[in-house]
Amino acid sequence: MQDLFDKDPGKAPDTAPRPLADRLRPRKLADVIGQAQLLGPEAPLGAMLEAGSLSSLVFWGPPGVGKTTIARLLADETDLHFVQISAIFSGVAELKKVFEQARHGRANGQGTLLFVDEIHRFNKAQQDSFLPHMEDGTLLLVGATTENPSFELNAALLSRAQVLVLERLSLADLELLAQRAEAELGRPLPLDGPAREALLEMADGDGRALLNLIEQVAAWKVEGKLDTAALTGRLMRRAAKYDKSGDEHYNLISALHKSVRGSDPDAALYWYARMLTGGEDPRYLARRITRMAVEDIGLADPQAQTVCLHAWEIYERLGSPEGELALAQAVTYLALAPKSNAGYVAYKAAMRAAKATGSAPPPRHILNAPTKLMKDQGYGEGYAYDHDAEDGFSGQNYFPEDMKRPVLYSPVERGFERELKKRLDYFARLRSRRDES
Known part of the structure; x- marks a missing residue:
């Protein structure tokens, strides 16, 4: 029995249309939208290509900003065989196969650019396996990651690759991408001005996400132009990218x-x-x-x-x-509120002083002497009870005897610390008079 979902066997099978993101994939580096900080003539990639000295790279940036596309175009620009793998789905066996194919290609005069998506997912041993093949020129590695390479990639790998930061697409970049999409589709999007801006904002700097949203909007059968309320009512707004542990x-x-x-x-x-x-x-x-x-x-x-x-x-x-x-x-x-980090600075300075002075004891005159032996040792001798002193301030030394008196707390002339500074200055004057007398 013929399957109910089969097409008429006398007709040629339908070909599924290519996704808009694939149809709009740039064919040369000059067509890439955004990332001018990397691709301009004076920028790192532009300078490497101009000098003919492309090195292994790590692309660090959010999703949908062109990491894969740029890697593929770099291979085209340098006549390298492009191989793409994902660290999520690849293991040791596939890596060995890739390395062997790269060695074979090199022996036949064809270099290899290996693009590794989500390279931070590889463990230390897997990351180390790239090193000899990078060093002997078997392959040129281009890794892509959304995570900070400083934390996620081995130091040995980072020392052999240059990290380049890709930025989320600006609203102007996304607008240019939307215009290209409309040209490809052959018609404008059925959106008024504010709704169009809202669509760009929904993409959150992600070009691939924008093209997916545009495909949805372009498929709607609507009369006239949709406003923002109608657009957001039909589309699920993308959640902002936020990793609570990243x-x-x-x-x-x-x-x-x-x-x-x-x-x-x-x-x-x-x-x-x-x-x-x-x-x-x-x-x-x-x-x-x-x-x-x-x-x-x-x-x-x-x-x-x-x-x-x-x-x-x-x-x-x-x-x-x-x-x-x-x-x-x-x-x-x-x-x-008025700002002051004087207390924070004083605390850190006190911690440094405490570590530097080790186990230096307090001066004996401020130590209690509950036993005769301690009294005989001079504990408490010469202590001045501040409440009995003029102005309620004796001006004694409270630091270890061999320690030069430091200034740890220096209040600022802002907010309540103005008053505290007056008090500090007052006690400093009294202490100076006691020292002179």
Whole structure:
């Protein structure tokens, strides 16, 4: 019996159309959209090609920015045989086969460019297996990774390859890609201006994702042009790229911290929101926000730490979304608070001094002497009770006897630390008078 899904046997089988991303794949490096920082005449890749000295490379960048395409075009530009494997699906046996084929090709005058996608997925032994073949010229390795190579790739491999950073596509890049897609499709997208901008933003800097979205939109049968509401109602918006345990996690918390330190509440709130929408645990944010209060505001506004702790407590009591609002208010407070890292600097200086002086004991005059032997040894001898001294300040030395008195805490002329600086200066004057008398 003929299968119900079979076509008419008298007709030629239909050929599935090639995906738009494949149809628009550039045929030469000049056609690549974006990555001018690598491909321009004075840029690293452009300079290598001009000099005819292409070396092994590691492409580090987000998905959909052209890593595979550029590798394939480099092989074309240099007349190398292009071989592509993925570290996710390849093992030792396939690597051995690739190396043997590259050796055979080299013996016949044909070099090999081996492109390894997700190269960070290979373990140390697998990464090491590339080294002899890179060194003797059997193959030119081009690895691609979305993870920080400094953490994910062996030092030996990194020493033999140049790391090049590919950037997410800008809105202008994505617009140019959309125009090429419309030319390929032979018709404009049925979107008004704001909806078109929304479509580009949905791609989140990923050219392949944009072309997939465009294919969906182009397949719709619509009258006139869709507005933003109609577009977003028909499309599932792509989730922002955010890896809570990877580089993006640390990049975004760094952006939040530096925005607070830079007294920019709008930027701080933006990065806070980016982390929340990416699925970050608000408790992690509460902890980091409190650290910002201690590290970057300190005693310039002692209330900042209290604000953070109260916001943290509110989150624990109320949960989301009310508790997240409390944390957002704490972020805003920190960004606008006077800044001082004097306490943080003093703490680190104290730690260095403590390590440098080892086990130096306190001066004997400030040690308690609960036994006769300790009294005979001079413990407590000469101690001046500060409450009995004029101004409530004796000016005694409290550092080890052989240690030169350091200055660890230097408050700034901002916020409450102005008052603390006045107090320090006051005690310094009293101490100077005691030393002179």
